[in-house]
Amino acid sequence: MEIPVFFIVPNDMFAPAAVSMVSILENTRSQVKFYILERRTLPISRTNKAKLDDLKQRYSNFSVEYIPVDPDDFSGMIPPISGYITIDTYFRYIIPDVVPDLKKAVYLDVDTIVQGDIAELYNMPLDGCYIGAVNHPKEYWDRFPLFYEIVSNLKLDNPYFYVNGGVMVFNCEKCRKDNIGNLLMEKTRQYKEKIKWADQDIMNFVLQGKIKELPWQFNALLDVLRKYKYPQKEAKIIHYNGPKKPWNCSMFLDDLFWRYAKKTPFVGELKQMKKDAKRKNTVTYYLFNVVPLMTVKTEGKRRFYYLFGCIPAMKITQR
Numbered sequence: 001m002e003i004p005v006f007f008i009v010p011n012d013m014f015a016p017a018a019v020s021m022v023s024i025l026e027n028t029r030s031q032v033k034f035y036i037l038e039r040r041t042l043p044i045s046r047t048n049k050a051k052l053d054d055l056k057q058r059y060s061n062f063s064v065e066y067i068p069v070d071p072d073d074f075s076g077m078i079p080p081i082s083g084y085i086t087i088d089t090y091f092r093y094i095i096p097d098v099v100p101d102l103k104k105a106v107y108l109d110v111d112t113i114v115q116g117d118i119a120e121l122y123n124m125p126l127d128g129c130y131i132g133a134v135n136h137p138k139e140y141w142d143r144f145p146l147f148y149e150i151v152s153n154l155k156l157d158n159p160y161f162y163v164n165g166g167v168m169v170f171n172c173e174k175c176r177k178d179n180i181g182n183l184l185m186e187k188t189r190q191y192k193e194k195i196k197w198a199d200q201d202i203m204n205f206v207l208q209g210k211i212k213e214l215p216w217q218f219n220a221l222l223d224v225l226r227k228y229k230y231p232q233k234e235a236k237i238i239h240y241n242g243p244k245k246p247w248n249c250s251m252f253l254d255d256l257f258w259r260y261a262k263k264t265p266f267v268g269e270l271k272q273m274k275k276d277a278k279r280k281n282t283v284t285y286y287l288f289n290v291v292p293l294m295t296v297k298t299e300g301k302r303r304f305y306y307l308f309g310c311i312p313a314m315k316i317t318q319r
């Protein structure tokens with residue numbers, strides 16, 4: 001049995017994606033085939049492809065196929081509200097169509113670490129549904145008013161069922177049979193004024209009633225583990241959802257990410273990415289060009305002010 005696993009990877013996200021891939025390979029005995037959807041306008045460099053191939057010396061159970069996708073096919077689709085999600089999130093729509101002989105396929109975001117056996121996810125019964133995915137935990141609705149906005153915009157039948165698109169199992173055969181890819185594209189253009197979280201909104205809306213709910217362990221969102229204390233050991237897939245990523249700041253559970261990063265030929269590059277992000281988010285104002293008067297660090301929506309570069313002075317959270 002070969003497990004097809006799809007990633008959507010612009011070249012600048014190749015290193016994090018490789019970490020997710022290695023985490024899969026470390027924890028399964030199954031043969032895995034990675035399908036990488038790359039942006040035709042930002043293709044993956046030859047160096048990166050060669051580096052991934054080098055991993056075959058350590059893992060004998062994988063192969064890779066690159067599939068270029070034209071972003072222009074998705075023109076007119078509104079980019080998601082959050083700036084950190086890019087237009088190629090919509091590439092998820094075409095997964096069942098790009099490899100016509102696949103019955104089923106797994107999709108993973110690049111910001112995931114798989115610490116369970118990927119075969120377990122792949123083998124989850126979909127009971128005739130189009131996709132399988134994990135619902136957001138009930139705590140989210142009250143914490144993020146955006147959830148109420150989304151479900152009321154979309155008029156979901158069950159306002160408390162809105163799955164996360166970072167981990168999905170596709171019933172490719174059924175999606176192709178009912179031409180779901182086209183339907184999703186069409187509805188995206190039709191509902192573009194009402195969309196908040198891009199394809200995730202549309203998939204929840206169009207496929208409602210035909211989405212198989214998977215246990216939380218297959219897509220353990222960070223807050224689920226951090227704030228709501230679901231047991232981390234039970235999590236099979238950890239999803240660094242949100243704008244903070246282990247490769248752009250220090251954060252909860254980033255040790256897990258780095259443990260796998262070290263097993264890839266990309267660890268140096270990832271460390272550099274983190275350094276660059278830190279530099280980009282830090283501005284220091286000098287007195288007479290010598291004395292560091294004030295340092296401002298930006299972390300997502302929060303801004304930290306330090307006097308003389310080290311004394312914490314103020315914290316401001318933007319709305």
Ligand SMILES: [Mn+2]
Pocket residue numbers: 109110111166239240241242
């Ligand atoms: Mn994600």
